[in-house]
Amino acid sequence: MKNLNWDDLRIFVRVARGGGLSAAAGELGSSPATIGRRMLALEQALGRPLFVRRQTGYELTGDGRTLLGKALAMEAGARPIEDWLSASGNHPVVRISAGTWIANFLSENFSRIWSPQDPFRIAFKTAEARLDIAHREIEIGVRNQRPEGANLAARPLPDAAYAPFRARNHAPQSEENWVAIAPEDASTASTRWTSVQDGLVIAVWANTPRTLYDLIRSGAGKGVLPCFAGDRDPLLERAGDEITELRHRQWIVMHNDDRHRPEVRAIIERMATLINAHAPLFSGERPMGNG
Known part of the structure; x- marks a missing residue:
């Protein structure tokens, strides 16, 4: 029984439920030929036939029915773990380092940089002291000067007055x-x-x-x-x-490697769009009562 793995059992369950290869292939986004090869490999690993193959579909043998019961129990046992991973640990976290006022501005406009449908989470690291981007303490930082490190990248933002x-x-x-x-x-x-x-x-x-x-x-x-x-x-x-x-220029700073991660790239684009849209406010051109 070496080479037996949970992925093969999951495919087996779908073939058994669907009564054939085509339904399972459509559900899994694979081809019937690939699914068929996986089921042959599973039978060889177990050393016993699981299906009676007919033109009308796949019918379970006695061993197949026994295995289906055990595989369904395994699937039910694994579901709480999969739900837990989906709810928390499976979502990457993007850490943003910013001073008090930038963090406050981003928080007030949070729906512009994140939505519940995003497959990632955000952690604010609000501090006046700078966290180390080069050593991956955070993914994104808002800074008042362009970084000098060779492994850091930066995107300019409007001046702050x-x-x-x-x-x-x-x-x-x-x-x-x-x-x-x-x-x-x-x-x-x-x-x-x-x-x-x-x-x-x-x-x-x-x-x-x-x-x-x-x-x-x-x-x-x-x-x-x-x-x-x-x-x-x-x-x-x-x-x-x-x-x-x-008055000084502001910069979004990130590690050269991290900036290519989809979730980091998405947050950078949204932050830049948000802050650029408020450039007159940042540059002191919109005092209260002056329009």
Whole structure:
């Protein structure tokens, strides 16, 4: 019984149910000749005939009926495992690394980059620190500069602009107060900007961009945000002009090998389409109330 495998038994079940080769071939997307050869090989491996072959179809022998009962039991036992694989482990996961504001934007527009019909899942890795694409910590990263590694590929995105924002229709404690990311927690030019300006009164320090955002919305003071985050919030308004030195190009970055995977390629295309469609928002051309 060496060479006996589950695939042959699955084919056997379909031939037995359909009463012949043609029905099984149509169900399996194969040819009747191929199915016939597989059944001959199965009979040889078992050392006993399974079918009486007639012009009208295949009729099971006594051994064939016995094997069918056992094969059906195996099929029923395997179905929970196949369902489990189909529900989770059989779907590849695409990991996306992005800073707080890009991750927030992608989350709000999630239906534009993924649907329940997609044969893959998505895992967001939201962090200001960069995860290592070259060593496959993630599949896709959104970065503020083009990568230099030879094994990395990049796709350009629209510029991101930055400006100071404050709470709309909210009396601030002081027009001079600012909120900022603490220097020891600042990892980007935009989070460091407030702390290195002379003469600013920083009323509150935060250690994460999200806390900074909540403080600005509460009226604690002005703070620097990317325009695509601040300008789409009706509770915020610009508190000054664009900070031009913070403007930068964005990039979708991926490993050269991963970019050819269908699921990674699909997500890259959808992300690029989504962000390019909002290029004026990202470049600071659509402040709230200005059309």
